[in-house]
Amino acid sequence: MFALIDANNFYVSCERVFNPKLAHVPMVVLSNNDGCVVARSNEVKALGVKMGTPWFQLRELAETHGIRAFSSNYSLYADMSSRMMNVLAVYSPDQEVYSIDECFLGLAGFGNHDLAAYGQRMRTQVRQWLGLPVCVGFGETKTLAKLANHCAKKNLAGRDGVCDLTQLSQTERSGIFAALPVNEVWGVGRRLTEQLNQRRILTVEDLRTANPETLRKAFSVVLERTVRELNGIACQSLESVAPNKQQIMSSRSFGTYVYDLPGLGEAVAVYMARAAEKLRRQGSLAGIVQVYIRTNPFKDNAPQYHPSLSIPLPEATDDTARLIRAAQWGLKRIYKPGFAYQKAGIALLDLSPQANAQIPLFASTPDRHSLMQVMDRINATFGRGSLRSAAEGMQQSWRMKRERMSPAYTTQWDELPGVG
DNA sequence: CTATAACTCTCAA
């Protein structure tokens, strides 16, 4: 038995907690660089605005309906998220934090309880303690719990934001599933929906009753598992401890186009510093550095260029300076003048545990572990970028746009209204 | 020829 708890319009709801006047105001939260819509209030959804719509395309609609837009304030959302996870953790010994706004709870042995009432308690407590609206779904598998959550949100089964599929007979479930399009199933995206529809699999019920072996042959083992999960056979277990990353990426679009190598070099250094910090936090070393830059793919009259390069390191490392040097070495090789670059990114690949580090065959400058440790500690105490590599630059004129940002209410004293 | 590396595609939030 699983529960899936998911916040409603999470980023929008976080903004409203600290600015209650925004309740019922049509509003959106924008992606990095104030680019696309990534969260919509119900009022905006009702206007037909799709997830991922570029903000500039909404100007007219926004003006006529008074839609308010906010830059995404990740320090606020991350903090609210961790508070929410802490509240929910008390409801089960097993919790999997699946994303910033949702978690699974493992409910083995809860079979005899009134799950719907249990879900209501979660909802009430999260609402009281945090001011956030959430919905709760229960099912025998993670896929069913996800689907139950969707039913709760749409008021298709259950009531008041909670849906317990486990209490329904197969006939009752089939009735609900037959009314749900197949793309509502976790793991069925745009492409798969297209191909399933061609095979006359249109609804969740069509998929549930399809032959798993046939689908495995035609598609993949993933889809086979999904079909079994829809039938109550658990193929996915709860992952309560997040495994270490196998790759770490950092990339960002620029606030304005960058044309020259020094500008790109700064950006690459900043992204690498972030990635290296994550790398050290999980106690890994990177064996390969990848770097890429690209022009704006949406500007079809401009010349396009999107090169990338992998740089194998002589020894795996977590030393920021070494990693930056490798990335910039690669950048120099792929850079060509005459293009308007819109984005740069780096990746750390071939990660291995620090404990298994190989002793270098050829003597070279040792990694500066204690320096890295001090740097991480200073930045943890005084804020990101307090101590940084000179390669990251001072002006950073390429930095992303965030022109509509709300204060970091829960993590920065000086951003609180009325605090000097 | 086979095992692995590297890359592509899809999906998720």
Place this chain on the structure above:
DNA sequence: CTAACGTTGAGAGTTATAG
């Protein structure tokens, strides 16, 4: 005033390459 379209990570399957 004009131009303006996200980020990170995983897994499966396919293709390229090394030995």
